[in-house]
Amino acid sequence: MQRTRALGYGAVAAAAVGMMLLVGWWQVDGPGAPGPIEQRPVPLTEMAFSLTDHEGNAVGPEALLGNPTMAFFGFTYCPDVCPTTLSDISGWLDALGDEAASLNVIFITVDPERDTVAAMAEYVSYFHPAIRGWTGPEEQIARAVEGFRAVFERVPTDRGDYTMDHTTSVFLFDAEGHFVTTIDYHEARDFALPKIRRALQQEMEDTT
Numbered sequence: 478m479q480r481t482r483a484l485g486y487g488a489v490a491a492a493a494v495g496m497m498l499l500v501g502w503w504q505v506d507g508p509g510a511p512g513p514i515e516q517r518p519v520p521l522t523e524m525a526f527s528l529t530d531h532e533g534n535a536v537g538p539e540a541l542l543g544n545p546t547m548a549f550f551g552f553t554y555c556p557d558v559c560p561t562t563l564s565d566i567s568g569w570l571d572a573l574g575d576e577a578a579s580l581n582v583i584f585i586t587v588d589p590e591r592d593t594v595a596a597m598a599e600y601v602s603y604f605h606p607a608i609r610g611w612t613g614p615e616e617q618i619a620r621a622v623e624g625f626r627a628v629f630e631r632v633p634t635d636r637g638d639y640t641m642d643h644t645t646s647v648f649l650f651d652a653e654g655h656f657v658t659t660i661d662y663h664e665a666r667d668f669a670l671p672k673i674r675r676a677l678q679q680e681m682e683d684t685t
Contacts, residue, residue, distance in 0.1 A: 488580055492500065501566055502601050502602035503661060507615060511532050516626055517626060517656050518625045518626045518627075518648060518650075518656045519567070519624050519626075519656075520537075520650075520653075520654045520655050520656065521538040521539075521541050521542060521546070521650055521654030521655075521677065522542065522653075522654045523624070524537075524538040524620075524621070524625075525537075525538070525624075525626035526538065526613075526618075526620040526621040526624065527613065527617050528559040528581045528585070528611045528612060528613035528617055528618070528621065529594055529608060529611070529612055529613050530594075530596065530597075530609050530610065530611050531534065531594060531597040531598040531610035531611075531612075532598070533594055536609075536611060536679060538621075538624070538639065538654070540581075541583070541650065541654065542652070542653070542654050544580060544581050544652050545579065545580050545581065545649070545650060545651055545652050545657075545673075545676040545677055545679070546580070546581040546582075546583065546648075546649070546650040546654075546676075547566065547581070547582045547583070547647060547648070547649055547673065547676075548564070548581075548582075548583045548585060548607055548625065548647070548648045548650070549562055549566065549584050549585070549630065549646075549647045549648070550585050550586075550587050550622065550625070550627050550644055551563075551581070551584060551585075551586065551587065551641075551643060552586050552587055552588035552591070552592055552643075553586065553588070553591065553592050553596055553600040554588065554623075554642050554644070555638070555640075555641070556640075558601045558645050558662060559584075560603075561663070562645065562662060563584060563601075563603075563604045563608065564604065565604065565663075565666075565669070566604070566608065566647065567604045567605035568666065569607070569666065569669055569670060569673060570582065570605045570607055570608075571605070572670060573670070573673065573674075576674070576677055577607060578653075579677065580676075582605070582607045582608045582609065583608070583609045583610075583611050584597075584600075584601060584608055584609065584610050584611065585611045585612075585618070585621055586610070586611065586618065587629035587641050587643045588621065588631075588641050589612050589613060589614065589615050589618055590615075590647060592610075592612050593612065594612060597610030597611070597612050598610065601667075615659075619644075621647075622644075625644075625648055626683070627643065627644035627646075627648075628642075628643065628660065629642065629643040629644070630642045630643075630677075637656045637672050644659065644660075646659040646661055646662065647659060647669075648649055649672060649673065649675075649676045651676050651679040652679070656671070657675060657676045657679065658672050658675070658676075660672055660673075
């Protein structure tokens with residue numbers, strides 16, 4: 478009896494240690510780990526770029542201040558990552574319900590040659606209505622990408638066309654424009670939603 482009880486305690490202790498190690502890995506080496514400071518996006522207040530949203534309005538980083546922001550870079554000809562991520566974002570927004578009303582949600586193209594205002598308007602219409610599409614001159618896109626510490630590259634294809642490689646993470650900022658964290662491509666909803674709520678919570682704390 479005592480041996481059975483001791484084995485039971487040992488199993489509980491081992492499980493607790495395992496959970497501690499998992500949490501430690503998540504925060505230090507795993508998806509929950511913050512990147513090096515020099516690789517993190519600069520505050521929105523320090524960015525400078527001028528783009529146009531899918532309704533033809535002039536927009537820039539200043540348009541994102543005052544509410545938490547979720548931002549993603551991609552392009553409308555993207556075969557899988559972009560529609561998958563925008564579908565995930567749509568699902569997260571649905572799950573947040575009324576909480577999502579205060580979020581800025583933007584999809585910034587890295588392919589302005591093909592992604593005109595009209596093309597962006599049609600593309601974002603397939604996803605959650607809160608998602609805004611942003612496009613503009615290539616040099617302004619590059620400035621936005623630099624501020625977010627994202628990357629993109631035009632890649633020729635065998636058929637004489639091209640595709641775009643780009644950062645697949647979703648960026649989260651608080652209402653004051655400070656970087657909060659990223660959500661990785663295909664990250665589980667159970668991890669993504671708490672990250673979004675963290676940005677929303679910081680907004681509430683800033684207003685109290």
